[in-house]
Amino acid sequence: xxxxxxxxxxxxxINPVRLKRLLVDSVNQYSPSFAEFPALTxxxxxxxxxxxxxxxxxxNPEIAGSNRSxxxxxxxxxxxxxxxxxxxxxxxxxxEGGHQAVLKGERIYGLGTADxxxxxxxxxxxxxxxxxxxxxxxRGVGVALVVGEEQYGDGSQLLSRDYSAPLxxxxxxxxxxxxxxxxxxxxxxxxxxxxxxxxxxxxxxxNAIHAMLDWMLRILNECGELSYxxxxxxxxxxxxxxxxxxxxxxxxxALVDIHLPPKISSDDIEKIIEETRKExxxxxxxxxxxxxxxxxxGGFEQNASHKVFNPLRNVFEELGRPWxxxxxxxxxxxxxxxxxxxxxxxxxxxxxxxxxRRNEFVSLxxxxxxxxIYLSLIREVCADT
Numbered sequence: 001x002x003x004x005x006x007x008x009x010x011x012x013x014i015n016p017v018r019l020k021r022l023l024v025d026s027v028n029q030y031s032p033s034f035a036e037f038p039a040l041t042x043x044x045x046x047x048x049x050x051x052x053x054x055x056x057x058x059x060n061p062e063i064a065g066s067n068r069s070x071x072x073x074x075x076x077x078x079x080x081x082x083x084x085x086x087x088x089x090x091x092x093x094x095x096e097g098g099h100q101a102v103l104k105g106e107r108i109y110g111l112g113t114a115d116x117x118x119x120x121x122x123x124x125x126x127x128x129x130x131x132x133x134x135x136x137x138x139r140g141v142g143v144a145l146v147v148g149e150e151q152y153g154d155g156s157q158l159l160s161r162d163y164s165a166p167l168x169x170x171x172x173x174x175x176x177x178x179x180x181x182x183x184x185x186x187x188x189x190x191x192x193x194x195x196x197x198x199x200x201x202x203x204x205x206x207n208a209i210h211a212m213l214d215w216m217l218r219i220l221n222e223c224g225e226l227s228y229x230x231x232x233x234x235x236x237x238x239x240x241x242x243x244x245x246x247x248x249x250x251x252x253x254a255l256v257d258i259h260l261p262p263k264i265s266s267d268d269i270e271k272i273i274e275e276t277r278k279e280x281x282x283x284x285x286x287x288x289x290x291x292x293x294x295x296x297x298g299g300f301e302q303n304a305s306h307k308v309f310n311p312l313r314n315v316f317e318e319l320g321r322p323w324x325x326x327x328x329x330x331x332x333x334x335x336x337x338x339x340x341x342x343x344x345x346x347x348x349x350x351x352x353x354x355x356x357r358r359n360e361f362v363s364l365x366x367x368x369x370x371x372x373i374y375l376s377l378i379r380e381v382c383a384d385t
Contacts, residue, residue, distance in 0.1 A: 011372040023121040027101040027110040039088040050128040071145040076137030083165035086120035087149030109361040114350025118362035119171025122370035139382040156333035173350030184260040184299035185331035196250040205248030206286035212252040218276035233259040262299035297335040311380035
């Protein structure tokens with residue numbers, strides 16, 4: 001039996017018990033990048049239980065036995081007018097606390113709760129309510145749950161080539177603030193070669209670790225002098241080198257990621273890296289330093305007054321939430337969907353500040369509110385009026 005809906009009451013049909021169960025079940029499935037299948041199974045089971053047809057987009061069909069896929073589910077006519085995108089993968093578990101969901105009051109703790117199984121669950125709950133209702137759609141709506149976001153976004157890179165919409169909502173954790181601007185990203189691998197010698201005689205060798213540390217400090221100091229230094233995030237993520245033997249380290253590698261404000265290109269940073277590389281080499285004998293750009297994306301800004309954002313603004317006003325567009329400060333799949341004919345909003349439950357941390361959590365009221373926002377937006381963009 002179809003639910004009878006009206007403009008103001010559709011959100012009352014959100015099922016908090018169903019939504020909570022989906023979130024808990026998905027968090028209980030450990031799904032780091034490149035091993036996302038357990039979480040995909042939970043989400044596809046939810047779709048089947050709620051009579052929602054879906055397709056799987058294989059990521060590596062040429063690899064025998066690979067089960068990495070994006071899930072795509074849509075309702076209404078094609079082409080779709082609204083697309084929700086969430087990623088099912090998490091970072092690797094790095095502590096002994098486990099990844100399982102733990103309920104404490106109105107919070108659910110666990111790896112991936114905020115980033116971003118809470119957002120994925122809210123999207124599917126909104127779609128399930130639309131399926132159950134009598135709402136007639138004049139434009140289609142799609143939900144895509146993708147893999148690989150915590151690495152280089154291979155799931156969204158593939159999806160965005162063939163599947164998008166004029167308005168795309170990315171459910172990354174923003175405390176439900178609509179982010180219309182997005183940081184750029186640069187990932188650099190550094191390498192150093194020195195000369196091995198007895199550890200008691202460093203003067204006859206060339207310590208690659210010492211030179212690498214010096215280079216990193218020069219980069220950090222120079223970046224600190226930029227006019228936009230307060231908005232820049234330079235993160236030396238990893239450094240390793242040498243060996244257990246009692247010797248001067250003759251090799252060293254480092255990995256650095258840099259998040260740049262929306263309008264800033266990476267040219268300034270790459271110039272600093274090259275100039276400090278030469279300065280550091282000049283300060284040491286028998287040292288060779290090099291770097292390689294592994295991955296980069298440009299940031300973007302969008303005009304909040306553009307008419308494509310009016311439906312979302314209306315939803316925020318209707319739900320009594322402040323319309324205060326912000327900036328998403330991290331790398332995300334949003335960059336793959338931002339194209340001349342597409343506009344992107346990053347808006348999801350949870351706080352980026354707790355993501356990738358031991359006590360990551362999301363509040364159930366925020367996940368339910370996310371479902372209300374998504375459901376109301378479907379009505380505004382896609383429903384017959």
